Amino acid sequence: MTASRTSAPGGWCVSNEIWGLTRETAMTKRVFETIVVALGAGFAAAFAAIVMPPLIETGDLIGALAAGFVNPYSTGYSLDAIFCGLILISWIIYERSALGVRHGWIAIPICLFPGVAVAFAAYLVIRSRQA
Secondary structure, eight states: OOEEEOSSTTSEEEOHHHHTOOTTTSOOHHHHHHHHHHHHHHHHHHHHHHTHHHHHHHOOHHHHHHGGGSSHHHHHHHHHHHHHHHHHHHHHHHHHHHTOOOSGGGHHHHHHTTOHHHHHHHHHHHHHTTO
Protein backbone atom coordinates (compact mmCIF):
# COMPACT_ATOMS: atom_id res chain seq x y z
CA MET A 1 0.00 0.00 0.00
CA THR A 2 1.38 3.38 -0.89
CA ALA A 3 0.42 6.82 0.24
CA SER A 4 0.51 9.93 -1.85
CA ARG A 5 0.55 13.62 -1.06
CA THR A 6 -2.73 15.33 -1.87
CA SER A 7 -4.37 18.68 -1.31
CA ALA A 8 -6.78 17.02 1.14
CA PRO A 9 -6.75 18.15 4.78
CA GLY A 10 -3.79 16.45 6.40
CA GLY A 11 -2.26 16.03 2.97
CA TRP A 12 -1.92 12.23 2.79
CA CYS A 13 -4.26 9.55 1.53
CA VAL A 14 -4.07 5.99 0.32
CA SER A 15 -4.36 5.82 -3.44
CA ASN A 16 -7.56 4.22 -4.69
CA GLU A 17 -5.54 2.69 -7.51
CA ILE A 18 -4.14 0.17 -5.05
CA TRP A 19 -7.59 -1.11 -4.21
CA GLY A 20 -8.76 -1.00 -7.83
CA LEU A 21 -11.41 1.56 -6.97
CA THR A 22 -12.69 4.21 -9.29
CA ARG A 23 -15.67 6.49 -9.00
CA GLU A 24 -17.70 3.78 -10.68
CA THR A 25 -16.57 0.95 -8.36
CA ALA A 26 -16.37 2.83 -5.06
CA MET A 27 -18.98 2.14 -2.40
CA THR A 28 -22.32 3.73 -3.20
CA LYS A 29 -24.54 5.45 -0.68
CA ARG A 30 -27.02 2.56 -0.89
CA VAL A 31 -24.32 -0.06 -0.22
CA PHE A 32 -22.97 2.04 2.66
CA GLU A 33 -26.38 2.39 4.28
CA THR A 34 -27.12 -1.33 3.80
CA ILE A 35 -23.85 -2.33 5.46
CA VAL A 36 -24.32 0.11 8.34
CA VAL A 37 -27.91 -0.99 8.96
CA ALA A 38 -26.92 -4.67 8.79
CA LEU A 39 -24.09 -4.17 11.30
CA GLY A 40 -26.33 -2.19 13.65
CA ALA A 41 -29.05 -4.84 13.40
CA GLY A 42 -26.45 -7.58 13.92
CA PHE A 43 -25.30 -5.98 17.16
CA ALA A 44 -28.90 -5.49 18.32
CA ALA A 45 -29.65 -9.17 17.62
CA ALA A 46 -26.50 -10.33 19.44
CA PHE A 47 -27.34 -8.04 22.37
CA ALA A 48 -30.87 -9.43 22.52
CA ALA A 49 -29.63 -13.05 22.39
CA ILE A 50 -26.75 -12.66 24.87
CA VAL A 51 -27.80 -9.98 27.35
CA MET A 52 -31.58 -10.04 27.51
CA PRO A 53 -32.22 -13.65 28.67
CA PRO A 54 -30.17 -13.36 31.90
CA LEU A 55 -31.47 -9.84 32.48
CA ILE A 56 -35.07 -11.02 32.15
CA GLU A 57 -34.34 -14.02 34.37
CA THR A 58 -32.80 -12.02 37.21
CA GLY A 59 -34.42 -8.63 36.70
CA ASP A 60 -31.27 -7.10 38.18
CA LEU A 61 -30.50 -4.09 36.00
CA ILE A 62 -27.89 -2.70 38.42
CA GLY A 63 -26.13 -6.07 38.54
CA ALA A 64 -26.17 -6.25 34.75
CA LEU A 65 -24.59 -2.80 34.48
CA ALA A 66 -22.03 -3.60 37.19
CA ALA A 67 -21.04 -6.84 35.41
CA GLY A 68 -19.27 -4.72 32.82
CA PHE A 69 -16.77 -3.69 35.50
CA VAL A 70 -15.89 -7.03 37.15
CA ASN A 71 -12.22 -7.04 36.07
CA PRO A 72 -9.73 -4.69 34.44
CA TYR A 73 -10.41 -6.07 30.95
CA SER A 74 -14.17 -5.75 31.04
CA THR A 75 -13.77 -2.34 32.67
CA GLY A 76 -11.62 -1.22 29.76
CA TYR A 77 -14.15 -2.40 27.20
CA SER A 78 -17.02 -0.85 29.14
CA LEU A 79 -15.24 2.48 29.47
CA ASP A 80 -14.46 2.39 25.76
CA ALA A 81 -18.16 1.98 24.96
CA ILE A 82 -19.16 4.70 27.43
CA PHE A 83 -16.66 7.21 26.07
CA CYS A 84 -17.54 6.33 22.46
CA GLY A 85 -21.16 7.05 23.35
CA LEU A 86 -20.25 10.41 24.88
CA ILE A 87 -18.16 11.31 21.83
CA LEU A 88 -21.02 10.32 19.51
CA ILE A 89 -23.47 12.44 21.52
CA SER A 90 -21.08 15.41 21.34
CA TRP A 91 -20.76 14.91 17.58
CA ILE A 92 -24.54 14.75 17.13
CA ILE A 93 -25.06 17.97 19.10
CA TYR A 94 -22.24 19.73 17.27
CA GLU A 95 -23.47 18.73 13.81
CA ARG A 96 -26.98 19.84 14.65
CA SER A 97 -25.79 23.41 15.12
CA ALA A 98 -22.84 23.44 12.67
CA LEU A 99 -24.37 21.52 9.75
CA GLY A 100 -28.08 21.58 10.52
CA VAL A 101 -28.40 17.78 10.74
CA ARG A 102 -32.01 17.07 11.65
CA HIS A 103 -33.39 14.16 13.70
CA GLY A 104 -29.92 13.14 14.92
CA TRP A 105 -31.25 13.33 18.48
CA ILE A 106 -32.97 10.00 17.80
CA ALA A 107 -29.58 8.30 18.17
CA ILE A 108 -28.92 9.76 21.64
CA PRO A 109 -31.32 7.55 23.64
CA ILE A 110 -30.31 4.58 21.49
CA CYS A 111 -26.81 4.97 23.00
CA LEU A 112 -28.28 3.76 26.28
CA PHE A 113 -30.27 0.86 24.85
CA PRO A 114 -29.37 -1.24 22.94
CA GLY A 115 -26.03 0.54 22.62
CA VAL A 116 -23.54 2.78 20.89
CA ALA A 117 -23.11 0.48 17.87
CA VAL A 118 -26.80 0.78 16.98
CA ALA A 119 -26.85 4.51 17.78
CA PHE A 120 -23.82 5.14 15.59
CA ALA A 121 -25.37 3.16 12.73
CA ALA A 122 -28.65 5.04 13.09
CA TYR A 123 -26.91 8.42 13.13
CA LEU A 124 -24.82 7.63 10.07
CA VAL A 125 -27.93 6.65 8.11
CA ILE A 126 -29.84 9.74 9.31
CA ARG A 127 -26.89 11.94 8.38
CA SER A 128 -26.28 10.32 4.98
CA ARG A 129 -29.89 10.83 3.95
CA GLN A 130 -29.52 14.57 4.52
CA ALA A 131 -26.27 14.96 2.58
